[in-house]
Amino acid sequence: MKQYVGAIDQGTTSTRFMIFDRSGAEIGRHQLEHRQIFPASGWVEHDATEIWENTRKTIDAALTGAGLVPSDLAAIGLTNQRETVVLWDKASGTPVAPAIVWQDTRTSSMLDTLDGALIRSRTGLPLATYFSATKVRWLLDNMPGLRARATRGEVLFGTMDSWLIWNLTGGKHLTDVTNASRTMLMNLGTLDWDPDLLAHFDIPRAMLPAIRSSAETYGEALPGVPIAAAIGDQQAALFGQTCFDPGDTKCTYGTGGFLLMNTGSSPVWSSHGLITTVAYRFGDEKPVYALEGSIAAAGAAVQWLRDQLGILDSAAASETVAGQVEDSAGVYFVPAFSGLFAPYWRPDARGAIVGLSRFHTAAHLTRAALEAICYQTRDVVEAMAQDSGTALDRLRVDGGVTANDLCMQLQADILGVPVSRPAVAETTALGAAYAAGLAVGFWESVGDLRANWREDRRWQPTWTAERRSEGVTRWRAAVDRTLDWTM
Ligand SMILES: Nc1ncnc2c1ncn2[C@@H]1O[C@H](COP(=O)(O)OP(=O)(O)O)[C@@H](O)[C@H]1O
Numbered sequence: 001m002k003q004y005v006g007a008i009d010q011g012t013t014s015t016r017f018m019i020f021d022r023s024g025a026e027i028g029r030h031q032l033e034h035r036q037i038f039p040a041s042g043w044v045e046h047d048a049t050e051i052w053e054n055t056r057k058t059i060d061a062a063l064t065g066a067g068l069v070p071s072d073l074a075a076i077g078l079t080n081q082r083e084t085v086v087l088w089d090k091a092s093g094t095p096v097a098p099a100i101v102w103q104d105t106r107t108s109s110m111l112d113t114l115d116g117a118l119i120r121s122r123t124g125l126p127l128a129t130y131f132s133a134t135k136v137r138w139l140l141d142n143m144p145g146l147r148a149r150a151t152r153g154e155v156l157f158g159t160m161d162s163w164l165i166w167n168l169t170g171g172k173h174l175t176d177v178t179n180a181s182r183t184m185l186m187n188l189g190t191l192d193w194d195p196d197l198l199a200h201f202d203i204p205r206a207m208l209p210a211i212r213s214s215a216e217t218y219g220e221a222l223p224g225v226p227i228a229a230a231i232g233d234q235q236a237a238l239f240g241q242t243c244f245d246p247g248d249t250k251c252t253y254g255t256g257g258f259l260l261m262n263t264g265s266s267p268v269w270s271s272h273g274l275i276t277t278v279a280y281r282f283g284d285e286k287p288v289y290a291l292e293g294s295i296a297a298a299g300a301a302v303q304w305l306r307d308q309l310g311i312l313d314s315a316a317a318s319e320t321v322a323g324q325v326e327d328s329a330g331v332y333f334v335p336a337f338s339g340l341f342a343p344y345w346r347p348d349a350r351g352a353i354v355g356l357s358r359f360h361t362a363a364h365l366t367r368a369a370l371e372a373i374c375y376q377t378r379d380v381v382e383a384m385a386q387d388s389g390t391a392l393d394r395l396r397v398d399g400g401v402t403a404n405d406l407c408m409q410l411q412a413d414i415l416g417v418p419v420s421r422p423a424v425a426e427t428t429a430l431g432a433a434y435a436a437g438l439a440v441g442f443w444e445s446v447g448d449l450r451a452n453w454r455e456d457r458r459w460q461p462t463w464t465a466e467r468r469s470e471g472v473t474r475w476r477a478a479v480d481r482t483l484d485w486t487m
């Protein structure tokens with residue numbers, strides 16, 4: 001009997017393949033970072049071919065490292081960075097342009113020409129550069145002859161899930177409903193491409209994949225091993241955290257930060273700057289929806305200190321460096337590299353570091369970066385409380401940044417509620433594995449999965465209410481200083 005389920009987790013920073021057993025314990029993994037390409041200020045690109053090659057390599061290396069062969073896997077689940085746009089030539093399977101990453105802001109001037117009310121009412125999404133549609137349109141507008149080829153179905157569009165499914169299955173053009181809900185082209189009510197939005201963006205339907213549920217057989221990834229789930233990474237983390245009931249909430253801190261609350265079988269529209277999105281859908285069952293607060297730069301702020309300023313040797317070093325000082329000594333760092341997402345939705349914002357004097361060191365700046373991750377999360381937690389009418393009493397966290405214990409302590413301090421990290425912090429991959437395992441009967445029910453969730457560590461708030469309130473006031477003042485910055 002097959003004892004394991006695999007998961008491809010194609011993130012913004014890296015791609016990993018993970019193998020889990022029936023108890024949800026990790027049996028093997030391999031991970032590879034890919035290049036972050038910044039051709040101009042505000043542009044962020046990936047090489048989709050590099051990502052596909054890394055995917056293949058991580059599957060092989062994880063299986064070999066764990067001493068397993070493909071036939072040991074009951075199924076593979078796929079989860080991915082969302083919104084990022086890949087366009088490829090149908091005949092050759094080669095990308096026609098670099099992938100435009102969700103953080104890319106090159107389309108900001110297009111926003112003024114679009115109907116925000118129409119888009120919001122059909123998709124649950126605010127007008128922002130974040131989502132796929134403006135990026136697809138930009139490529140069609142800027143690459144001569146591309147729109148005609150796309151109209152003839154010769155050039156295909158997909159988010160990363162589609163691109164990987166195409167390659168894994170030898171040419172199936174599919175996406176799942178959670179990824180489709182981030183394109184700005186899917187109608188949240190019909191769960192199909194919206195003809196009015198396609199016309200509004202001038203995007204030909206012939207280039208779009210077919211929309212499937214999050215848990216069903218997509219094809220074979222390896223001989224005898226089905227891809228039995230595809231689900232956006234933040235929705236997968238919600239699943240991996242076993243947030244199956246309305247009101248269940250988690251926050252994932254990767255390159256960006258993403259707080260999602262399960263809202264059950266009806267979409268809930270936000271009045272406080274959150275996104276309405278599909279959480280998951282099983283086969284023909286009714287979809288489950290979520291409210292989401294998306295933060296554009298969380299771990300990306302640490303990456304920037306490491307890669308662009310060179311003041312950290314590694315992301316992990318941010319903990320020791322920030323730990324050299326008691327506090328940020330009045331420095332606030334707003335990493336609005338891609339503008340500000342939830343709850344502000346200000347594409348005109350750009351990053352700022354305020355409050356500097358000659359006294360300040362790399363340690364203060366690093367601590368301010370960690371605090372920024374936590375203040376941004378507080379902003380979306382507040383919006384979520386206003387929309388749902390319920391204050392959070394504990395925050396379940398996961399993702400790369402949660403390895404940083406100091407940052408998680410700061411998060412509890414800045415939120416004023418406990419922060420809880422599960423034993424398996426790789427909940428994104430775990431969620432994809434869970435969805436695939438449920439689809440093929442490896443797990444019987446979500447009840448089996450709930451029983452697998454265990455807490456690893458909990459942080460209690462230590463700041464006084466006065467200190468917290470002063471910090472939030474200063475943070476909001478710093479946010480104000482980032483606005484109206486683009487030409
Ligand atoms: N110990 C750490 N402290 C702070 N940030 C970290 C730490 N380890 C990783 N990160 C950050 O987490 C991000 C990677 O997390 P991950 O969950 O793998 O992201 P993604 O899914 O976006 O690829 C990077 O931005 C990195 O800078």
Ligand SMILES: O=P(O)(O)OC[C@H](O)CO
Pocket residue numbers: 010011012013080081082083102232233234253254255256257
């Ligand atoms: O790669 P992550 O984990 O930062 O997630 C990216 C999100 O899917 C973007 O919406």
